[in-house]
Amino acid sequence: MYRGFTLDPFQAQAVDFIDENKSVLVAAPTGVGKTLIADYIIEKIFSEGGRVVYTAPIKALSNQKYREFKALVGTEAMGILTGDVVINPDAPILIMTTEIFRNMLQEDPERVRDVRYVIFDEVHYIDDPERGSVWEESLIFMPSSMRFLGLSATIPNVDELASWIEEVQDSTVEVVTHSERVVPLKHSLYERSMGFTTMRSVQKKHRKLVADSFDGRPEVQTTTHLDLVNAIKDTYLPCLFFTFSRRKCESNALALGEAQDFLGKTQKAEVLAIIDGVLERYPNIESGRWPHLRRLLLKGIAYHHAGMLPVLKDIVEELFTHRLISVLYCTETFAVGLNFPCKTVCFDSSTKWDGVSFRPISNREYFQMAGRAGRRGIDEEGFVFTIVDLNYFxxxxxxxMKEDEVEPLKSQFALTYNSILNLVKNYNEQDIHRILGQNFATYQASAERQGVLVQLDMLGEQLAPYEQNLRGPGGIARLIRKRGELERRLTTTYNKRTKKSLKRDIRSIVQRLDSA
Structure with a gap:
């Protein structure tokens, strides 16, 4: 039991390992209660008079955890360090971004020397092309006396990640996995002429449209976010509508605000009361977006992205928590750790701009967002809908859309100039070589090389009999040479008896070669 809740088996297993002062790596789907394990560590270490660090990949998640624990243990026990805010940096419970923790380890390790546990929320960010190296460096530079809890979405190579960390930290890392969702997900595609449908049906319809078109290019009316919202409004709200563009988040919300109003008179009054409560804390909102957002909020519509003022995000999050937002257009950062489940998740596209080109979202990215569908204790299943455009299908x-096909983590290790300077400043040449050889990429390459060597050994064993045939007294190579000699003699011999004998010998050699 913890906080009056009976722990699920995977939570209880993780808690037992923590009580044994072990490092733990937990891999489980979104929304099953991984964060409860982090809460347990924080309360346990604080009650024992120790220090604990909680790291998050985004500021919004850091701020959320800071607010939660400040209400639980009081302001004096809490500290937060992000790029924008520094409060009580020597507190026993420190909330920070992973970048700041990495910087502390490299630049001022004494500040965190007495930390007993560090929590890496969303540790699968180690696979992020732009920031993944931060998690690797944190795990490499972390003192071996410090224990950690890594919380990850479902990943197929969690054991490989744990083995690498064990090698780097020279201490045991226990792995806890859980694959079942509390609320199962139901995945569908949506196209305006087909309604809710399957990939197979879309393929069939697209092939027919291509065959019937003049130039092989279908021309049908494009399905929009408004079509999908109209289709789900009576049964599947509230929903998170993931849109991979900040500008589009806002424009889509404004467009829906022109077409729909989801709130009654009583709900609008509740919205105003919550807005007034937040504005008392932040009386001067200087944002040209606020009047437009306020009008949307009074209709149960909102948007949320990293470019908004923190106070505006606070208002949206509080209203969503109170179930006063029916449709929230958001970018994928809303799915990173923030605990805001809903009944339905929608995608306006299956592709995203990654800074270089448009690419399909990965299975891991898809389930990171789709996993927000389905509210524990409220919904029997969560619904996930993706818009299809038949013109460009x-x-x-x-x-x-299969959770057992989530991609394995791959190292994204890349030293920054700052990391290089800190290495040169704090370590000798021998230690630098040792540290650089400890990254996850080197470990994965070494494991891959070992796998290739094992395959070569197996192939060698399979080829050994053939090799013996080639080299032995009656080896294939010798027989082939003998056959060639006999065939040359056959072309220059005119004696019938000799020819007959040569042909007999050649047939014998051919039979032996065939049997070999």
């Missing part, structure tokens, strides 16, 4: 541009 391409099955390769969609994730498989």
């Amino acid at each position: 391409d099955i390769s541009q969609f994730p498989s």
Whole structure:
């Protein structure tokens, strides 16, 4: 039992390992209660008079955890360090971004020397092309006396990650996995002429449209976010509508605000009361977006992205928590750790701009967002809908939507100039070589090389009998040479008896070669 709740088996297993002062790596789907394990560590270490660090990949998640624990243990026990805020940096419970923790380890390790546990929320960010190296460096530079809890979405190579950390930290890392969702997900595609449908049906319809078109290019009316909202409004709200563009988040919300109003008179009064309560804390909102957002909020519509003022995000999050937002257009950062489940998740596209080109979202990205569908204790199942455009349909541009096909983590290790300077400043040449050889990429390459060597050994064993035939007294190579000699003699011999003998010998050699 913890906080009056009976722990699920995977939570209880993780808690037992923590009580044994072990490092733990937990891999489980979104929304099953991984954060409860982090809460347990924080309360346990604080009650024992120790220090604990909680790291998050985004500021919004850091701020949320800070507010939660400040209400639980009081202001004096809490500290937060992000790029924008520094409060009580020597507190026993420190909330910070992973970048700041990495910087502390490299630049001022004494500040965190007495930390007993560090929590890496969303540790699968180690696979992030732009920031993944931060998690690797944190795990490499972390003192071996410090224990950690890593919370990850479902990943197929969690044991490989744990083995690497064990090698780096020279201490045991226990792995806890859980695969079942508390609320199962139901995945569908949506196209305005087809309604809710399957990938197979879309493929069939697309092939027919291509065959019937003049130039092989279908021309049908494009399905929009308004079509999908109209289809789900009576049964599937509230919903998170993931849109991979900040500008589009806002424009889509404004467009829906022109077409729909989801709130009654009583609910509008509740919205105003919550807005007034937040504005008392932040009386001077200087944002040209606020009047437009306020009008949307009074209709149960909102948007949320990293470019908004923190106070505006606070208002949206509080209203969503009170179930006063029916449709929230958001970017994928809303799915990173923030605990805001809903009944339905929608995608306006299966592709995203990654800074270089448009690419299909990965299965891991898909389930990170789709996993927000389904509220524990409220919904029997969560619904996930993805818009399809038949004019540009391409099955390769969609994730498989199968959770057992989530991609394995791959190292994104890349030293920054700052990291290099800190290495030169704090370590000798021998230690630098040792540290650089400890990254996850090197470990994965070494494991891959070992796998290739094992395959070569197996192939060698399979080829050994043939090799013996080639080299032995009656070896194939010798027989082939002998056959060639006999065939040359056959072309220059005119004696019938000799020819007959040569042909007999050649047939014998051919039979032996065939049997070999």
